[in-house]
Amino acid sequence: VVEAGFQGDGARLSDRMTTPVHVLALPGVELLDLAGPVQVFDTATRMGAAYEICFVGPSPIVTTAQGLIVNTTASLPHSESGHVILVPGVRNASGDLQLPSDVSEWLSRAHAAGARIASVCSAAFILGRAGLLRGRRATTHWSLTTALAHRYPEARVEEQALFVEDGNVITSAGVASGIDMALWIVERDHGPLMASRVARELVVYLRRDASHGQTSVYLDYRTHLNPAVHRAQDYLVTNFTADVTLPELAAVAGTSSRHLVRLFKESTGLTPAAYQRKLRLELVETLLSSAELSIEVIARRAGFSDARSLRRVWAAHHGDSPSSRRRRENARPPRADAAGTDGGPAAER
């Protein structure tokens, strides 16, 4: 995808493949909850996702609770669209924390330039000071939600969320939910397969957005530790529109068909075919709401042989028909933060 209207030689392809993650380090302040999210980006990078982690802030060296010693740049870099700025929690953020004046300004400028701002735990207060929570849905550690709502009345604080995404501002609740949030960012950037690999590597159980009670099927059913089953799942996620036969899947997993079915069900609670159906239905759901495609086209794109078979499978799962879902979807007002399909140029609106 070539950026329309771009001129000159300033942007090389390699630049675009790297998503800088700037970690904001405040002077003389202990950074909390940092290791988990950074691990996620680091692991993703080792798996080919290309994140570049960079500690920034007004102070030259910071020692974190995790024992990390980080070099920070003396000045805050210019921030461009697509970057992630990770703001870790700090002690006393809700109190009298002294914040260098240029930090708030830098944050809001970076956001205006298109950077994604991600906070962990009490860092939501730092976002608040930068004015980034105005009119936005947000969350913080459960013990601080009341204080946050009080301090920033214009923020719509959500209590029961692991993390909340609103526009390019993502706030998370606490230590572990910072990992969930980071994984969600990885899923956005590099797809569900990458996210599930990273999650598995870190042996975390994750969900995508507890505030909606929603889980992603790509990331679900991954809480087990059976490598053969994971291989089969990876294969299905990658090729879920293809006709994958059980023997073929067994070959990928390195077991017999009989044994794979047994292991699969033991590890995930689902049979391979049922898992594949869930993957396909997940795609159908997003296609139904995000595009003007016929049921027939959606069915084929999601790997069903035709609309008829989709309708049957859909009915078995949801009790109604795909078109009735779409009607209900359209009747509802569109969501504020239109989580559009990734990739392509913003198709209209």
Place this chain on the structure above:
DNA sequence: AAAATTAACCGCCAGG
């Protein structure tokens, strides 16, 4: 719409 074909699944058993 019904019948035929094919694939998935599972109980059961045997060998290691």
Place this chain on the structure above:
DNA sequence: TACCTGGCGGTTAATT
């Protein structure tokens, strides 16, 4: 003995 694994055959479910 307890457990893991693969193969066989029958049943169920999907597809044509």
